[in-house]
Amino acid sequence: MSHLNQASASEVCVRSPEKSISWLQNFGMWLANNKLLLVLIACSLLMLAPFLWTVGLSLKSNQELMLGASAVFHFPYTLNNYADIFQNSQVFRWLANSLIVSIGMTFWVLILSSLAGYAFARLEFPFKKIIFVIILMGLAVPEQAVIMARHQIFSALEMHNSYVGLILPGLSAPFGVFLMTQFFKAIPPELDEAATLDNANKFQIFWYVLLPLTLPAQATLGILTFLTSWNDYFWPLISATEQEMYTLTIGIASSQQNFAQSEGLGFLASQAIFSALPIILVYIFFQKHIVTAVAGGGVK
């Protein structure tokens, strides 16, 4: 209430210096001046409603929800549904799998993209143009167009249900190479020349001089890769067929096949919130970077 009065007080100073305005008039004036703000708050609540509803359900016992979901609006609340999730010992395995795959993929994408980006931006070598164009065309190939053959290759090499099998396809995305190429091009070439004078070889220039300067691009690419990998559903669904190799996304999806019948509503809701929690925490801490990275990555 206090911030509300402060806002209206400043309006009052501008509009009329009288002191005898009642708070109702004050409030009315504040409303008139902040229509957009109110609409925005209403829209935000609408956007958050599905999420808040699910959080509410997750905190109610299944028995109580059997009588009606309106129980969500009153006590008692409980964390039992979350405790039930941990009964399923596989969940932590899936969480660990997701972390291993996402971190592994991010690490290797950064390395491969940086190496290639440096070469395309700075070095001359045979077939440079044509290789670049071929990789450029790779941007237009959707995953589904290669999925059947990719599956057969991994079958033949017996790489399904392995971390390598889950990580490898993600390393072929051309986007990172373009991002790094552009970024290396933007670094002044005088830096390389100075390093060349110091008898540094190409790899030393890359590693000691230029790579530290590409940190912002590494962050963007790293965040994008991690998010994509963490949320990926298509390839893990096809490649990881053994429960022990499920990622969290696949595992949670598979464990709720018999929707709403065998398991209670509250338990389902807690599964949704539990699997959303890691990425929501990451989002809250790195919001600015994530928004910039995703919006920047959208413009490929």
Next chain:
Amino acid sequence: MEAPLSTFGEITVTIVKSSRTSWTGLLFVLPFLIVFIAMIVIPLIWGIYLSLHKVDLFGPGRFIGLENYVRLFSNKIFLQTVINTFYFVLLTVPALTLIGMGLALALNKESPVQNIVRGIFFSSTVLSVTVVTLIWRIIFIPNDGLMSNIFTAMDWQPIAFLSDPNWSLISVAIATIWWCIGLPMMLFVAALQQIPSDLYEAAAIDGARKWQRFYYITLPSITRTIILVIIIEIVMQFQLFGQALLMTQGGPNNSSRSIVMFIYDAGFRRWDVGTAAAASQILFLLILVAAMAQFFVSRKKGASQ
């Protein structure tokens, strides 16, 4: 970073760039190139090969020319999935573009409230398809979901969102719009911030109304972004898969089955590899055409202006 730069600048030594090509560069590119060829180039060519063969499971297959494609075009379920996918794109892409633009116009200010609201609308983007569909299935549950509670409170006729063939794909589209709205919004915000403010100041001096300012300044300045958003979203929504699989399993009666779901079912449930490969080539072509048509339209518009 500034200091070392200027000192390097002072050393005015002209280095004659060695013009002879060396293979060192290729060494840097090689690690990515190997993965790229193994994961994209070879599978793409092999995928086309598979689509021209009758292949089951891991058998070598027999060359049958375009038969897989011909059979697809008389396959009722496949044609249904093509129609569904186009319908889904039509449901989601205009909505995402318009809502995204509207939000961006409302949130195009650097105030704490606007920053928070932007953060809220972007937050769903980081969720996985599993979480999004779980949340929306809970919302759409008949009798006890948030939707049915709202419909009861409003005294409206209840809708069986996920089990009515007329509503299943719309329900999937609603969940998808909720999930994907963050990216178009941020792309539009970025575009609006590029518009120089003196344009608006000049218009204000000339006494332009709010809608005039929008029509004559804002809209022309963000045309490129509008087209970009539409292309990105068409390509993305054409690949509808997880939402439909997890919310409706493509049903009822195939009413929400998408092309990618058809590929998945044919390829990984029925092991009809040739058919799946052919269908995935058709999807590839459709996505290419969609993107190219959009580019063509945008270029034509630019020329006539």
